[in-house]
Amino acid sequence: MSSIVALIEDEKNLRDIIKSYLEKEGYKVLAYESVEAVEDLNEEVHLWILDIMLPGKSGFEMMERIRKEDAKVPIILISARDQDFDKIMGLEKGADDYIAKPFSPKELVLRVKKLLDRCYQKEENxxxxxxxxxxxxxxxxxxxxxxxxxxxxxxxxxxxxxxxxxxxxxxxxxxxxxxxxxxxxxxxxxxxxxxxxxxxxxxxxxxxxxxxxxxxxx
CATH class of the missing domain: 1.10.10.10 (Winged helix-like DNA-binding domain superfamily/Winged helix DNA-binding domain)
Known part of the structure; x- marks a missing residue:
């Protein structure tokens, strides 16, 4: 079964590019333009990609909501601001990785793969x-x-x-x-x-x- 990646990014062009790259790697992608656009999900999400700067509620607020429901699901934060404050705040709040814009979609795909491989190992108990x-x-x-x-x-x-x-x-x-x-x-x-x-x-x-x-x- 394909891993399900949920993406929240308000820039349509970037959202479409990321979605396309991930789908080429075999992932199922649920793409949203804002936190408010995310309604109750009927599918288990294996990894989240959240833009920090979003219209309405921020990526930080969405991350807090996700963590209340699932403390272990991996989360990658993306931001237009390459600032240590964002990075430190994001990691302290529970993000697993952080990438600043502009970035290569290929790099993001590699980070997604690395996180999924690490978090969902296929070994014995x-x-x-x-x-x-x-x-x-x-x-x-x-x-x-x-x-x-x-x-x-x-x-x-x-x-x-x-x-x-x-x-x-x-x-x-x-x-x-x-x-x-x-x-x-x-x-x-x-x-x-x-x-x-x-x-x-x-x-x-x-x-x-x-x-x-x-x-x-x-």
């Missing part, structure tokens, strides 16, 4: 400290009960698992979980770790003071 991690659905269960992890909490969990027994610096975690350059304090890693530990208390994650973290074998 993982059992860790009694928790079941479904890699295909990106869901985590504790004895059949869903553990409500955010997208970044899930990415942190998977990164720790893939590097089990190896110490990871805060910067390594920042580079992986936030992906693009992060201009804030690396203590956001500690906050993220604290939230994940609270939701998954049986995880044996060692704090290496002045360095980072390590997941113990369990």
């Amino acid at each position: 993982i059992t860790l400290a009694g928790y079941t991690i479904e890699l295909k659905t990106r869901k985590v269960y504790d004895k059949g009960k869903l553990v409500d992890l955010s997208n970044r909490e899930y990415m942190l969990l998977l990164f720790l698992y893939k590097n089990k027994e190896h110490p990871l610096t805060r910067n390594e975690i920042l580079d992986h979980v936030w992906e693009r350059d992060y201009f804030g304090n690396d203590r956001v890693v500690d906050d993220l770790m604290r939230r994940m530990r609270k939701k998954m208390p049986r995880l044996q994650v060692e704090t290496i003071y002045g360095y980072g973290y390590r997941l113990e074998g369990n």
